[in-house]
Amino acid sequence: MYRIAVDVMSGEKEASELITGALRALKEEKEIELTLIGEYDIISEELAKTDFDSKRLKIENSDEIITMDESPIKALRKKKKATVNVGAKLLKKSKIDAFISPGNTGSVMAAGLLRVGRIKGVSRPPIAIQFPAVNGSTLVLDNGANTDCSPENLKQFALMGQLYAENVMKIDNPKIALLNIGEEKTKGNNLTKESYEVLSNDQRIKNFIGNVEGRDIFSNKVDVVVTDGFVGNIVLKTTEGAASFFLDLIKESFKTNLRSKIAAFLIKPYLKKVLNKIDYRQYGGAPLLGINGVVIISHGGSDGTAIYNAIKAAKRTVKEDIVKLIKAELEKNEELE
Amino acid sequence: MYRIAVDVMSGEKEASELITGALRALKEEKEIELTLIGEYDIISEELAKTDFDSKRLKIENSDEIITMDESPIKALRKKKKATVNVGAKLLKKSKIDAFISPGNTGSVMAAGLLRVGRIKGVSRPPIAIQFPAVNGSTLVLDNGANTDCSPENLKQFALMGQLYAENVMKIDNPKIALLNIGEEKTKGNNLTKESYEVLSNDQRIKNFIGNVEGRDIFSNKVDVVVTDGFVGNIVLKTTEGAASFFLDLIKESFKTNLRSKIAAFLIKPYLKKVLNKIDYRQYGGAPLLGINGVVIISHGGSDGTAIYNAIKAAKRTVKEDIVKLIKAELEKNEELE
Structure with missing residues (x-):
């Protein structure tokens, strides 16, 4: 049995929506046991409305x-009984x-780091996010x-991303690259120039393809893109912004006459498939890798579908x-070092 | 008269295409004099095909x-007669x-820096690019x-961006912001945390609105976004990549049945308007600000329309x-300092 706990209270959406998604997963996946974390009364009231396998669900x-x-x-220090503290302690x-x-x-991250702890040898656990790409998705961390x-x-990050891509995303011999502003190894800022050498020289990174640029994230040129958390977060928000801006323009154009x-x-109906492809809810949240346990950070706006995934x-x-x-x-x- | 020179040879497109765009601008703008830089024979052969105001055009x-x-x-050092050397020397x-x-x-930038020179007080001339946004465009540098x-x-960058936004983009009291991964002033990496203080404390930056995130570039929340050249270039390429990925998906969906x-x-026809809005060719290239002369870097793929703009x-x-x-x-x- 895989024992999975879900914080159903601290997202932006109602707990009831998140619980619906959780119950859908419970029904489909016979090998999981769920723990719903949140206000007992709210959760049990919601559960009373529906049928589910109660042997595999706890509050x-x-x-x-x-x-x-x-x-x-x-x-995190003040609110000892906060959902993230409860989950991390379990x-x-x-x-x-x-x-x-x-x-x-930040609170999920801090709970992971402080309550669950890092794996020995991991200095900084990264947040790994799957971006939609031509043939599947690209992991950025x-x-x-x-x-x-x-x-x-x-x-x-490269080593952990490689393991995640091989084993969870099931990609054969994943292509690992450094996010940069040009392909040549001499390109970039101080961090990427030095990192290029370090990544090239580590034999454990089996398929290091060098530098890629921002646009390559959406192509099938690369499977795992490594960058610092500042740049990675800028890339994430820029992608969200560009996609939503573009989509709004298209919606406007449909209203012309x-x-x-x-x-x-x-x-x-066809456009809906496109939107599904770029919908973060399909990717089921972002693992915080390098923590001594599986911690998954879901989008703040997660609904039932996102929680299900x-x-x-x-x-x-x-x-x-x-x-x-x-x-x-x-x-x-x-x-070794 | 405004005397403008165009390098018509070193782009990815044929010189003939670029010349057509240049001649269109010459016809419309009576106050400009054009100099076309490139192989004399190629340019004059192209010019022979058409009518234009020859008093205002030189090769x-x-x-x-x-x-x-x-x-x-x-x-730049080896090819003394390269188009960018010729232009920068003029x-x-x-x-x-x-x-x-x-x-x-890189060569246009280097020609600007080495042949034309920096303005006193400017340590590092930035490339300023207009990104499409809800009500117009946002200058990122x-x-x-x-x-x-x-x-x-x-x-x-903020001071130069402010001047460009006020005077060339004609924006009243432009909103200036720092690109960051959260709005609070405590957010970000070492550079943005320190820069927040420096930008807040400079009274000459008249309307500093603090931090913005990647997605805000496409909104009307901000007019000038300041960031280092590594992050700015990643943002540019990511935006191009996301837009083209999204567009390809939509084109595919149109082919379904x-x-x-x-x-x-x-x-x-309506979608075409959308594409025009996000087309770099509408924005006419990116000025290298802080150089002792006007140097404009156009997209490598520029065609006649891009050169015209x-x-x-x-x-x-x-x-x-x-x-x-x-x-x-x-x-x-x-x-002062």
């Missing part, structure tokens, strides 16, 4: 949440195998956990035992 | 170009007021000239005398 009471605008570490005590939260990203990084940090409205009606991603991550794989690779790393 | 022979994959500074000698080139970006920057560099093909036929942008930039304005602001800066 873990938590009557506090850390809000989106709170300072993560302070709030993980630490091995009562669960994975913890999913759509709450304040770090997306915001570590703003100032060293080449050694980036090398560790009768002719365009007919076109809109005709194209709607996050649970499925969590199951795959637990099943492939990514924590053990990272331990084996990175602990060895530390001994 | 400046140059039979070498710096290719896209050459090392800019080396090539600018240096005040034979022209502005120089436009769609060639190797630097887009790749300076990969590692100091807070002082970013402050200078007869229904979708009819929709495509109906929506085409670049000439119009060059004229506006010369007319508003942005060089003089930057001198007045930044030289003063140096005396």
Whole structure:
């Protein structure tokens, strides 16, 4: 059994929506046990409305949440019973195998780091996010956990990203690259120039293809893109902004007149497939890699579908035992150096 | 008269296409004099095919170009007669007021820096690019000239961006912001945290609105976004990549079946307007600000339309005398410190 806990209270959407998504996953995935973390009364009232396999579902009471605008570490210390504290502690005590939260990203990260702890040999756990790409998706890490990084940090991101791509995303011999502003190895800022050497020289990175540019993330040229958390987060927000700006322009153009409205009606079902492809909810949240347990940060705006997919991603991550794989690779790393 | 020179040889497109765009600008803009830089025979053969106001057009022979994959500074030193060397020297000698080139970006930049020279008080000239946004466009700088920057560099970018937005883009009281990964002043990496203070404390930056995120570039929340050249270039390429990926998906969806093909036929003219809005060719190239003359770097793939718009942008930039304005602001800066 894969034991997965979901914080259903600290996202932007109602707990009821998130619970619906969780129950859908419970129904489909017979090998999981779910723990819903949040206010007991709210959750049990919601559960009373529907049928589900009660042997595989528990509630873990938590009557506090850390809000989106709170300072993560302070709030984590003050609110001992906050959902993220409860989830991280269950993980630490091995009562669960994975913890999913759509709450304040900094607080989930801090709970992972401080309550669950890092794997030995991992200096800075990165947030890994799958971006949509021509033939599937591209894993980009770090997306915001570590703003100032060293080449050694980036090398560790590459090693963890490689393991995640091979084992969870099931990509054969994943192509690993450094995000840069040109392909030549002499291009870039001080960090990327130094990192290029470090990544090239580590034999454990099996398929290092060198530098890629921002546009290559969406192509099939690369599977894992390594960058510092500042740049990764800028890339994430820029992509969201560009996609939503572009989509708004297209929606506006459909409203022009009768002719365009007919076109809109005709194209709607096909356009929906396009939107699905670029919808973050399909990718089920972002793992915080290098933590001594599976911690998945879901988008703050996660709804039932996003939580459903996050649970499925969590199951795959637990099943492939990514924590053990990272331990084996990175602990060895530390001994060598 | 505004004297503008165009390098018609070192872009990716044929000289004939670029010349057509240049002649269109010459016809519309009665106050400009054009100098076409490139192989005399090729240009004159092209000109022979058409009618134009020959009193306002000159050819400046140059039979070498710096290719896209050459090392800019080396090539600049070796190829004395390369188009960018010829253009930069004309600018240096005040034979022209502005120089436009769609060639190797590094070589145009280096020619500006080494042959024309920086304005006193400007440490690092940035490349300023207009991104499409909800109500017009947002100026982002630097887009790749300076990969590692100091807070002082970013402050200078803000001052130059402000002058360009006020005078060339004609924005009243432009909103200036720092590109960051969160709005709070405590967010970001070492550079942005320090820069926040420096930008807040400079009274000459009249409307500093603090930090913005990647997605805000496409909104009407901000007019000038300041960032280091590494991050700016990543933002540029990511935006290009996301837009083209999204567009390809939509084009694919139109091909699904007869229904979708009819929709495509109906929506085409309206979609074209959308594409125009996000087309770099509308923005006429990117000025290298802080150089002692107007240098405009056009996209390598520039065609006639892009060159036509670049000439119009060059004229506006010369007319508003942005060089003089930057001198007045930044030289003063140096005396104060």
